[in-house]
Amino acid sequence: MNKKVLARLIIEYRKLSIVLCLVSFLGLSQGLSKLTFNPDLETFFPKGHPATELMEDVDDTFLPTDSLIIAISGGKETIFKKETLNVIEKLTELSWTTPFSVRVDSLTNFSYVRSVDDDLLVEPFIENALLLTDQEIKEKSLLVEGEEAIYGSVISKDKKTSIINLVIDPPQPNKEANLEVTIDYVLEYLDKAKKENPELDIRILGNPYQEYMDPKMLEAEIPPVMSLMFLVIFLSVLFVLRSLAAVFSTFGVIILTIGSTFGSVGLLDNALNQMVITYPVLIITLALADCIHLFAIYFQERNRGETSKNSMIKSLELNLQPLFLTTVTTCIGFLSFNALDVEPLRDLGNGISIGVLFAFLYTILFIAPLISFLNVKIPTSTQRQVNLSRKIAIFSLSNKKTFLLIIPLSSLLMVLLIPMNKLDMNPTQMYSEKYTSYGPDVLWLDKKLGASFPISFKATSDNGSVSNPKFLEGLDNFSLWLEKQNEVTHVTSLARTMKSLNKSMHGDDLKMKVIPEDQELSSQYLFFYEMSLPMGLDLNTSISQDRGSTRIAATLREMTSKEYLIFDKKVSTYLKDNNLESTISKPAGFRVIFVYLMEAVVNSLLIGVTIGMALIITVIGFFFRSAYFGFLSSFPNILPIVSAFGIWAIIDGQIDFMVAVGMGSTLGIIVDFTVHLLSKYDLARQELNKSPEDAVLYAFEAVGFALIAMTVILALGFSVLHLVSFLPMHNFAQFSILAFVFALIIDFFLFPNLLVRFDKRKFD
Numbered sequence: 062m063n064k065k066v067l068a069r070l071i072i073e074y075r076k077l078s079i080v081l082c083l084v085s086f087l088g089l090s091q092g093l094s095k096l097t098f099n100p101d102l103e104t105f106f107p108k109g110h111p112a113t114e115l116m117e118d119v120d121d122t123f124l125p126t127d128s129l130i131i132a133i134s135g136g137k138e139t140i141f142k143k144e145t146l147n148v149i150e151k152l153t154e155l156s157w158t159t160p161f162s163v164r165v166d167s168l169t170n171f172s173y174v175r176s177v178d179d180d181l182l183v184e185p186f187i188e189n190a191l192l193l194t195d196q197e198i199k200e201k202s203l204l205v206e207g208e209e210a211i212y213g214s215v216i217s218k219d220k221k222t223s224i225i226n227l228v229i230d231p232p233q234p235n236k237e238a239n240l241e242v243t244i245d246y247v248l249e250y251l252d253k254a255k256k257e258n259p260e261l262d263i264r265i266l267g268n269p270y271q272e273y274m275d276p277k278m279l280e281a282e283i284p285p286v287m288s289l290m291f292l293v294i295f296l297s298v299l300f301v302l303r304s305l306a307a308v309f310s311t312f313g314v315i316i317l318t319i320g321s322t323f324g325s326v327g328l329l330d331n332a333l334n335q336m337v338i339t340y341p342v343l344i345i346t347l348a349l350a351d352c353i354h355l356f357a358i359y360f361q362e363r364n365r366g367e368t369s370k371n372s373m374i375k376s377l378e379l380n381l382q383p384l385f386l387t388t389v390t391t392c393i394g395f396l397s398f399n400a401l402d403v404e405p406l407r408d409l410g411n412g413i414s415i416g417v418l419f420a421f422l423y424t425i426l427f428i429a430p431l432i433s434f435l436n437v438k439i440p441t442s443t444q445r446q447v448n449l450s451r452k453i454a455i456f457s458l459s460n461k462k463t464f465l466l467i468i469p470l471s472s473l474l475m476v477l478l479i480p481m482n483k484l485d486m487n488p489t490q491m492y493s494e495k496y497t498s499y500g501p502d503v504l505w506l507d508k509k510l511g512a513s514f515p516i517s518f519k520a521t522s523d524n525g526s527v528s529n530p531k532f533l534e535g536l537d538n539f540s541l542w543l544e545k546q547n548e549v550t551h552v553t554s555l556a557r558t559m560k561s562l563n564k565s566m567h568g569d570d571l572k573m574k575v576i577p578e579d580q581e582l583s584s585q586y587l588f589f590y591e592m593s594l595p596m597g598l599d600l601n602t603s604i605s606q607d608r609g610s611t612r613i614a615a616t617l618r619e620m621t622s623k624e625y626l627i628f629d630k631k632v633s634t635y636l637k638d639n640n641l642e643s644t645i646s647k648p649a650g651f652r653v654i655f656v657y658l659m660e661a662v663v664n665s666l667l668i669g670v671t672i673g674m675a676l677i678i679t680v681i682g683f684f685f686r687s688a689y690f691g692f693l694s695s696f697p698n699i700l701p702i703v704s705a706f707g708i709w710a711i712i713d714g715q716i717d718f719m720v721a722v723g724m725g726s727t728l729g730i731i732v733d734f735t736v737h738l739l740s741k742y743d744l745a746r747q748e749l750n751k752s753p754e755d756a757v758l759y760a761f762e763a764v765g766f767a768l769i770a771m772t773v774i775l776a777l778g779f780s781v782l783h784l785v786s787f788l789p790m791h792n793f794a795q796f797s798i799l800a801f802v803f804a805l806i807i808d809f810f811l812f813p814n815l816l817v818r819f820d821k822r823k824f825d
Contacts, residue, residue: 107665131224163229166215297773355376394670397669487619513619527609
């Protein structure tokens with residue numbers, strides 16, 4: 062259908078159009094009540110990645126060890142004091158009463174093994190702490206140094222810090238609600254312990270606690286963030302359009318778009334996650350773009366003396382094609398996220414695509430008809446905005462040789478800087494201290510105990526029995542090698558346990574702290590040991606049910622992703638050199654997956670963005686019936702992103718997953734700049750029969766100021782993300798703002814000159 066005919070039909074049936082928009086909004090808003098939030102960080106794990114599959118295999122084989130950690134520090138004092146040990150003992154007992162608790166490990170309930178008259182005796186390491194004498198406490202302090210399973214892991218080697226490890230398993234289908242019940246219960250008795258023991262430093266850590274805090278932080282942050290966002294919009298749009306009617310109608314589009322988008326997400330049963338704050342920011346800025354372009358032409362026509370109705374028809378005639386095209390290309394950019402194996406990022410891309418579509422529909426089917434009824438006052442600044450845009454165009458064309466040389470060379474220089482960036486992310490340091498001290502607490506515990514980077518290895522015996530002496534010897538050698546590595550702070554393995562059992566069964570003779578030579582004897586030791594363990598403290602966390610596999614647990618010092626990869630390579634080399642590749646797996650763990658997450662996200666996004674860029678070029682070429690236009694449009698769409706990555710290497714140099722996401726999201730936005738400029742240029746060339754230079758002037762007069770305004774509004778809108786506690790959002794905002802600024806520069810000073818240089822079309 063001809064765009065002029067469609068524009069007139071929209072305004073002719075404007076009442077029906079407005080009613081249909083409101084009805085659709087009311088229908089879709091029913092999905093708001095179905096929205097859910099899933100804080101589970103495991104949803105970020107790349108599906109199908111070897112690191113993810115290995116961790117899932119380890120968790121399926123053994124009892125999952127993702128747990129709450131209660132850390133108790135005596136400050137400068139040792140924890141081997143009667144009162145402190147009593148606190149640990151009481152907190153351990155309370156931890157067992159926690160809803161959905163599965164296992165509790167601490168210094169006090171550690172299964173201490175000793176032999177009495179050739180019998181194996183297993184008992185809690187500390188019991189009835191208040192009844193212990195000073196001498197008994199001193200003896201316990203010395204004994205703990207020989208307990209390799211806990212010395213350096215459950216208790217620090219300076220004996221000033223200890224942890225209680227609380228494994229929880231909140232059941233589905235209401236896992237989030239059950240997790241809240243669990244954490245609230247723990248916080249209640251911890252708060253009481255802190256008040257009663259002010260001399261102790263008691264803190265709570267662990268992934269479940271971080272997941273518990275996520276929705277609470279969002280609940281606290283969304284009101285001020287959205288309030289500031291709306292204030293920025295109000296002031297920005299009022300400054301640009303100088304019309305209250307335009308401002309309030311723009312707010313109408315935003316409200317309809319956000320409500321419909323979130324309603325659709327709820328109806329599709331897609332759970333929200335930590336990045337929910339980006340939805341309104343991205344949707345609002347994209348909805349604004351459509352409204353500003355619609356009003357820019359509308360006010361120019363009103364300034365020429367046209368009626369409100371005719372001005373809106375003309376605005377629709379000039380904007381329908383570019384707005385539809387930018388909607389398609391923007392959706393392509395965000396749909397490129399579907400190349401990712403990370404579910405929350407796919408949901409983000411799909412959700413924003415839905416929002417972009419609604420923004421387009423409500424702009425042309427609700428706001429355009431509504432404004433056509435009103436006799437909107439013409440802003441006095443309209444002509445000044447046109448004149449400013451014309452001056453920029455003249456400056457760009459007058460210096461075309463300079464810009465055609467400098468901008469490509471500058472972009473090339475920035476491309477050369479890209480390799481200086483490093484892929485790195487620490488999932489424990491993703492939050493500021495505004496609402497939680499989780500990040501600093503992790504570093505605090507790492508400094509005192511080195512327990513913030515746990516990893517596991519799955520070791521499988523060739524003959525199907527973990528009691529096999531040869532298998533245990535291999536485990537022991539590997540454990541000893543691990544302990545010697547600078548990156549490792551502690552190692553626990555079944556081999557160590559078997560050596561300790563052998564020693565205990567030989568009258569605690571240190572010379573007998575070796576692997577039993579006979580498998581049957583080894584099996585008997587293990588059987589008697591398991592039978593002696595108290596309920597809830599069995600070996601399910603370290604031995605598989607079929608007794609064919611065992612877990613080797615280790616903790617690493619805090620390190621970057623690059624440092625971990627060096628360690629991982631050393632492990633792989635050791636396993637290969639000692640023919641243990643089929644026996645002992647590569648390291649597995651939560652932190653390990655996040656090391657590979659960056660690489661997986663970036664590689665997938667590169668594929669997705671490449672496909673998206675190819676589709677965008679094809680769509681632009683098809684719409685404008687020009688392969689040249691499709692090819693030339695790639696420069697203002699690609700160069701801003703690569704330039705931003707180059708500058709990022711200078712100002713930061715560390716790329717986390719949200720910076721990588723910025724690569725896809727900015728492509729979806731900056732293509733709007735190119736399409737609007739190109740559409741007005743092509744209209745001037747084909748319908749107005751203007752020369753390339755005059756067509757550039759016409760395009761700048763029509764949309765130049767709107768592009769400037771959009772860049773400013775985008776920058777201000779994304780800056781609001783600095784208020785949130787989720788630190789990757791800060792990097793996402795900064796990277797995106799860089800890309801927007803570069804996009805404006807390239808669209809103003811490179812792209813027009815490329816069009817003039819290569820557009821050789823002749824029109825009658």
